[in-house]
Amino acid sequence: MGKTLFEKIWEKHIVKTIDDGPSVLYIDKHLIHEVTSPQAFAGIEKRGLQLFRPKQIVATADHNVPTLDQHLPIKEQLSRMQVDTLIKNCANHGIELYGLGHPYQGIVHVIGPELGITQPGMTIVCGDSHTSTHGAFGSIAFGIGTSEVEMVFATQCLLQTKPKQMRINVEGELREGVLSKDIVLYILAKISASGATGYAVEYAGSTIRNLSMEARMTVCNMSIEMGARCGLIAPDETTFEYVYGRNFAPEGIEWIKALQYWQTLYSDDDATFDAEINIDAADITPMITYGTNPGMGIGVNQLVPLGQSLDIKDRPSFAKAMEYMGIEPGSAIRGQKIDYVFIGSCTNSRIEDLRLVADFVKGKHKADEVEVWIVPGSKQVEQQAIEEGIDKIFEEAGFQLRQPGCSACLGMNEDKIPAGKYCISTSNRNFEGRQGAGARTLLASPLTAAAAAITGRVTDVSELLAGYN
Amino acid sequence: MSKNKINIIHSTFVPLNIENVDTDQIIPARFLKGTTRDGFGKNLFRDWRYENDDEATPKKDFPLNQPQYNGTILVAGKNFGCGSSREHAAWAILDAGFSAVVSSFFADIFKNNALNNGVLPVTVSEKFLEEIFSQGNEATLTISLPEQSITIDATGIKERFDINSYKKECLINGYDDIDYLLNIKEDIINYETQHA
Ligand code: SF4
Numbered sequence: 331m332g333k334t335l336f337e338k339i340w341e342k343h344i345v346k347t348i349d350d351g352p353s354v355l356y357i358d359k360h361l362i363h364e365v366t367s368p369q370a371f372a373g374i375e376k377r378g379l380q381l382f383r384p385k386q387i388v389a390t391a392d393h394n395v396p397t398l399d400q401h402l403p404i405k406e407q408l409s410r411m412q413v414d415t416l417i418k419n420c421a422n423h424g425i426e427l428y429g430l431g432h433p434y435q436g437i438v439h440v441i442g443p444e445l446g447i448t449q450p451g452m453t454i455v456c457g458d459s460h461t462s463t464h465g466a467f468g469s470i471a472f473g474i475g476t477s478e479v480e481m482v483f484a485t486q487c488l489l490q491t492k493p494k495q496m497r498i499n500v501e502g503e504l505r506e507g508v509l510s511k512d513i514v515l516y517i518l519a520k521i522s523a524s525g526a527t528g529y530a531v532e533y534a535g536s537t538i539r540n541l542s543m544e545a546r547m548t549v550c551n552m553s554i555e556m557g558a559r560c561g562l563i564a565p566d567e568t569t570f571e572y573v574y575g576r577n578f579a580p581e582g583i584e585w586i587k588a589l590q591y592w593q594t595l596y597s598d599d600d601a602t603f604d605a606e607i608n609i610d611a612a613d614i615t616p617m618i619t620y621g622t623n624p625g626m627g628i629g630v631n632q633l634v635p636l637g638q639s640l641d642i643k644d645r646p647s648f649a650k651a652m653e654y655m656g657i658e659p660g661s662a663i664r665g666q667k668i669d670y671v672f673i674g675s676c677t678n679s680r681i682e683d684l685r686l687v688a689d690f691v692k693g694k695h696k697a698d699e700v701e702v703w704i705v706p707g708s709k710q711v712e713q714q715a716i717e718e719g720i721d722k723i724f725e726e727a728g729f730q731l732r733q734p735g736c737s738a739c740l741g742m743n744e745d746k747i748p749a750g751k752y753c754i755s756t757s758n759r760n761f762e763g764r765q766g767a768g769a770r771t772l773l774a775s776p777l778t779a780a781a782a783a784i785t786g787r788v789t790d791v792s793e794l795l796a797g798y799n
Numbered sequence: 800m801s802k803n804k805i806n807i808i809h810s811t812f813v814p815l816n817i818e819n820v821d822t823d824q825i826i827p828a829r830f831l832k833g834t835t836r837d838g839f840g841k842n843l844f845r846d847w848r849y850e851n852d853d854e855a856t857p858k859k860d861f862p863l864n865q866p867q868y869n870g871t872i873l874v875a876g877k878n879f880g881c882g883s884s885r886e887h888a889a890w891a892i893l894d895a896g897f898s899a900v901v902s903s904f905f906a907d908i909f910k911n912n913a914l915n916n917g918v919l920p921v922t923v924s925e926k927f928l929e930e931i932f933s934q935g936n937e938a939t940l941t942i943s944l945p946e947q948s949i950t951i952d953a954t955g956i957k958e959r960f961d962i963n964s965y966k967k968e969c970l971i972n973g974y975d976d977i978d979y980l981l982n983i984k985e986d987i988i989n990y991e992t993q994h995a
Contacts, residue, residue: 345990346983351965354983356990366885368834379981394832408832415834459884459908475886475912476836477977485980487987491963493907523819524878527907557881559907623819623881647818647876740883742828761823761882763846 332598334495335564336530339470339595343453345487352489358452360387360482361438362425364394364416365742366457370479371419381423383486388447389420389427392437396744397705397732400430409743434577436708436734439463439676443547444710446576450565450592455482460676460758461560462553466546467573468565468595470530473554493559494528494604497597499535502611507792509686510545511678511756511775513537514552515617515627517609523625527557529605532597537611538563543572544682551677552758555624564596616791619760619773620663621651626760628663630778630790636660654762655770656750664788666772668754670747671696671783672765674705674732675739675757678776681711683756687780688720690795696728697786703745704729705737729783741766754782803917804973808899808942809952811870813862815844816932820875821882822909826891828883839887840894863895867936874901874931874940880909889916899942901949903928914966915976921949927958944971 333341345354367389374381381387394409396402404410413430420427428434434441439460442448448464454471455461457479464471478488500513518525531553538546546563553561570589573579580588615629628634636659637645637652652659657666673679673687684706696702704724706712712734715721724731738745739757741764747753749768756779760771772788781791830842848863850856857864873892879902880888889912892900899919913920921942923931931940931951941950944967950957968974980987 342994345986348965351963354980354986356987356994365831369836369886372835377977382987393828412832412834457884457886459882473884473908475884475889475908475915477886477912477915477975481977481980484977485984485987486991487980489965489976489979523881524904524906527878527904554882554908557878557906623821644818646816650817740823740828742831759821759823759882761821763827764823767827767829767846767852 331602332600334597334601334603335468335532335562335595336470336495337601339451339453340492342451343470352491354487355453355490357455357482357486357488358386359447359454361442361454361456361461362387362389362479363438363456363458364391364412366476367419367479368412368415369476370457370483371423373480374483379484381425381483384424386486387425388442389416389425390435390438390441391416391429393736393740394743395430395735397735397737400733406744433709436710437676437679437736439551440679440707440711443467443543444576444708446573446579449573449579449588450569451595455488459554460551462558463547463551463676465550465553465560465562466543467569468562468592470560470562472560493530495532495602496526496529496558496605496607497532497534497603498607498609500533500537500609500611501535502537504537504611505615505792507616507777507795508614509775509777510541510548512614512617514549515619515624515773516614518552518555518625519617519627520609521556521607523555523623524557525625526553529558531556531558531561533561533563534597539566542682543568544680547680548677552624555758565592616775616778618663618778618788619771620655620657621648622654622760622762624758624760624773626651627773630664630788632663634659634661634663664790666788667752668700668782668786668788669751670753671700671702671779672705672738672753672755672757673776673779674703674707674737675755676707677758678756679705679707679711681714683776684711684715684720685718687776688723690777690780691727691729691784692723694727694784696783700783700786702729702783703732703738705732706734708734738765740764741769747771754779754788803898805898805917805919805944805970807944808871808919809939810872811937811939812872812874812901812931813868813870814932815862815873815875818876819878819881822880822885822888823882825880825888826885831885831887836890837894839891840896843891843895871896871898872901872940872942873897873899874928877902877904877925877928879905880913881906884908884912886912886916889913889918893918901928901931901940914970917970917973919944919970921960923949923958923960927956930956
């Protein structure tokens with residue numbers, strides 16, 4: 331019987347399987363950051379153990395870092411302490427750290443791919459749920475808790491139960507103004523925030539194959555928002571071309587060997603999936619969320635649902651979300667006033683995202699009352715934006731280009747959205763308080779966010795594009 | 800670090816009849832700055848518990864603030880623990896005195912994190928969950944891990960829950976995955992040699 335892409339990689343990484351229990355899965359690459367690693371280091375030290383394979387670990391500081399004046403010490407004492415603890419732990423255990431001030435520093439899920447650390451066919455873990463991003467290269471990549479970080483430190487292995495297999499096929503051409511972020515928000519609206527729990531999700535179909543690596547990463551990034559264990563896309567020429575020549579990509583004969591393996595990574599024609607979903611790309615319009623979980627999304631021109639239209643037991647949660655958001659059930663989301671625009675996070679902070687936004691805003695200016703933050707995903711993205719003159723375009727538009735980090739994706743560092751304010755955000759979570767206590771988040775694509783920056787309201791970007799071309 | 804051992808839990812419960820409780824609600828990001836595992840319990844459900852982030856003004860209608868609700872079992876709506884992988888969520892629940900969470904559906908990573916910390920996630924049917932929520936505040940539940948069953952004591956209604964036998968053994972004996980993995984180091988090294 332044929333195998334799925336996931337099964338091929340999975341089987342290759344099994345060290346052994348416990349009877350009626352989980353399998354021991356070997357981990358190729360382990361990425362760490364300052365928030366979920368300190369207790370794992372402490373655990374290892376307490377047990378008197380050494381790190382088993384420190385060379386397979388790469389560290390960065392991203393969650394707690396400020397995105398202005400990064401050359402100055404971190405103001406907040408506890409944040410500074412976490413970052414300092416990471417520096418100390420990495421030094422003690424011989425781990426490569428791309429910390430603040432390093433030219434490779436950035437959000438962990440942006441730098442892995444950018445540096446060529448992320449490669450097809452690998453198993454990759456990180457104490458961070460958006461590790462699913464790396465699946466865009468055809469790897470098994472998933473988020474783990476701190477106890478599991480400790481296990482990988484100690485043994486380079488994890489005990490894992492094989493997830494079920496789901497395939498989501500997207501076929502056809504995308505409409506104007508629709509980006510890969512809209513694809514994933516559309517899938518989420520369709521299958522809900524728990525629609526893929528227990529599954530590894532493979533994204534397939536012509537629409538997916540036509541996406542760039544950056545756009546594929548955006549889709550895989552939000553797999554966790556559907557509850558999936560991981561998301562993955564079969565590697566192809568687009569993938570190989572992206573990886574080739576990057577800092578840590580294999581070279582020479584190693585490259586040829588790697589490529590031979592990578593070319594075997596696809597789901598066989600007769601592979602079986604436990605669930606399969608088909609989506610027509612033409613049905614997808616620019617999307618936006620109106621509620622407090624990422625599955626609560628609609629097309630920008632649609633109306634927010636009415637409580638009565640929902641299952642009776644879903645109504646209390648819905649009412650709670652609407653109250654938190656200050657949004658009327660049944661109302662139009664289009665025209666909703668926006669206070670902040672955040673373009674960044676591991677979902678949409680890559681150079682391609684910044685280019686798209688720059689192209690669109692060139693010669694335009696933001697609405698007066700709106701504050702616009704553009705936060706590049708890494709030092710390299712920031713550098714490239716400056717080299718390409720994108721920084722100037724943003725400056726003229728009144729957009730603030732900040733320094734790399736997780737920033738306003740989560741209310742942990744200095745960048746927070748004030749209570750009650752509306753923020754259109756290219757990040758991945760609109761949970762209550764995610765961007766700061768009381769902050770109201772509307773998730774959207776970089777283009778939809780940029781359009782809101784210009785008009786100060788939720789806007790259908792495809793109309794602006796039509797008028798603009 | 801060997802964990803809490805779990806066998807039979809008999810207790811009243813705290814009801815949290817909300818769906819899709821994400822880990823950002825269980826413990827908001829601004830409280831993740833600790834470098835140890837302790838002390839997260841006081842910030843469990845922080846933003847649902849207090850007005851304006853002020854411990855002096857607890858929200859009266861939130862179950863954790865209502866003295867009639869207590870016990871070592873938390874009962875929550877479906878898709879509990881979705882979102883971020885932060886293990887701090889499991890630490891906060893444990894630190895606040897819970898040893899089991901009951902829901903009709905758990906997010907994957909949370910489930911693993913809970914198991915790794917000796918907090919038992921018990922998945923029940925929607926119907927059974929509604930049955931629990933309809934009980935008064937003095938009702939008790941009995942969760943038997945060896946039997947893999949949960950019982951509403953007042954009515955005797957009982958349901959079986961799933962847990963893989965390896966994890967069950969670990970919880971009953973207080974073993975860690977890491978103990979197991981350390982014991983098979985040789986297999987791991989062999990694997991590496993074969994795949995180099
Ligand atoms: S950008 Fe947001 S989602 Fe991504 S790693 Fe940082 S905090 Fe997590």
